[in-house]
Amino acid sequence: MTAVTKRFGQFTAVDNLSLDVPEGQIIGFLGPNGAGKSTSLRMGLGIMEPDSGSVELFGRAPNVQSLRRVGFLPEERGLYKKMTARDTISHFARLKGLSASDARARADELLEATELGEFSRSRISKLSKGMAQKVQILSTLAHRPDFLILDEPFSGLDPVNQQALENLIRAEHDRGATILFSTHVMEHAERLCDRIVMMARGRKVLDGTLKEAFASLGQGARISVEHGFDLAAALSPKGFEAIRTADVGHGETWRIELPPGREAQDALRAALEAGAPITGFAPEEARLRDVFVSLVGEADAAALEASLAEDGVA
Structure with a gap:
């Protein structure tokens, strides 16, 4: 059509x-x-x-x-x-x-x-x-x-x-x-x-x-490193933005924003190449529902949630 x-x-x-x-x-x-x-x-x-x-x-x-x-x-x-x-x-x-x-x-x-x-x-x-x-x-x-x-x-x-x-x-x-x-x-x-x-x-x-x-969704990954390592400074020259989100034991967790076309494994590889003392790694799993919410306003996102509730989907 x-x-x-x-x-x-x-x-x-x-x-x-x-x-x-x-x-x-x-x-x-x-x-x-x-x-x-x-x-x-x-x-x-x-x-x-x-x-x-x-x-x-x-x-x-x-x-x-x-x-x-x-x-x-x-x-x-x-x-x-x-x-x-x-x-x-x-x-x-x-x-x-x-x-x-x-x-x-x-x-x-x-x-x-x-x-x-x-x-x-x-x-x-x-x-x-x-x-x-x-x-x-x-x-x-x-x-x-x-x-x-x-x-x-x-x-x-x-x-x-x-x-x-x-x-x-x-x-x-x-x-x-x-x-x-x-x-x-x-x-x-x-x-x-x-x-x-x-x-x-x-x-x-x-x-x-x-x-x-x-790819239309801002995807990311989470990398934990030993305390004191500046992952943002290490990854910036490689095209990744890192934001420290939490202290975990003797280290810190950073959220890595993935540029279009880049995957979580690319961020991990860049961190390893930069000598980061990595203690944990987890890609963020995107969902189509997240894509939809990112593309439309709150009213349409709420309509989707209402449709799911009508059908008994959590």
């Missing part, structure tokens, strides 16, 4: 968004609830028309043929309560072009692979919430789509099923699928994604690889 904007009355849900999804990648579409992620995905599929800008799916405007190559899990979950798990998956597979026999075989394969085989003939109404959500996810990918779009797929799943879904996403990627998933739980993106796109208040605030995202 290119420069798409969508308004609802006076409210701008998506503001001048351009998003490219290269074939074969796993891309995380990140941001708090209300950031414009779901609206963007719907426009990308032709479900919703943008007020301005353009959308292409497989090189042309979304149409019936191109949508057959897509598996879409909407944020709003919905299944036929009186249908069995097996019939549900095979039904959606048939809608995407599989024959009746192939659809049933595919349903059985997926249910067995996800340890739901014994529930294949159970009605959706009799399944737990987590099981029903797994059935809907399996229905999304039953036809082996080229492009898998998952809108908040981890929402409502317990940690065990979240891990199972991560494994399923990796398996689909290994099969050759391109995957775009939205989430406000950024740890999933850290583990899965080739690239991330961050949204806040309808605008894109970051688009790049994980390494590029972390």
Whole structure:
């Protein structure tokens, strides 16, 4: 999609968004609830028309043929309560072009692979919430789509099923699928994604690889040295800024600010070359949540925390 904007009355849900999804990648579409992620995905599929800008799916405007190559899990979950798990998956597979026999075989394969085989003939109404959500996810990918779009797929799943879904996403990627998933739980993106796109208040605030995202954050490392050694003076000629933060036993701990493109190991190597009597070393582990907070204001950071609280994530 290119420069798409969508308004609802006076409210701008998506503001001048351009998003490219290269074939074969796993891309995380990140941001708090209300950031414009779901609206963007719907426009990308032709479900919703943008007020301005353009959308292409497989090189042309979304149409019936191109949508057959897509598996879409909407944020709003919905299944036929009186249908069995097996019939549900095979039904959606048939809608995407599989024959009746192939659809049933595919349903059985997926249910067995996800340890739901014994529930294949159970009605959706009799399944737990987590099981029903797994059935809907399996229905999304039953036809082996080229492009898998998952809108908040981890929402409502317990940690065990979240891990199972991560494994399923990796398996689909290994099969050759391109995957775009939205989430406000950024740890999933850290583990899965080739690239991330961050949204806040309808605008894109970051688009790049994980390494590029972390490079936008002021990262650092902590080095402890024996008391009396001036680490700041030793590292300054090597391009590192060091600030003493605490006294530890017979030594001192310094925080090293890492310039763009430099890593914690570079700071450690520079300290060793300067003859620093090192007693401790620890790189600071950056998180995508830290990147997001650094890019947006306090209100948007608070919105992310509120989204996590709604989903029961500490």
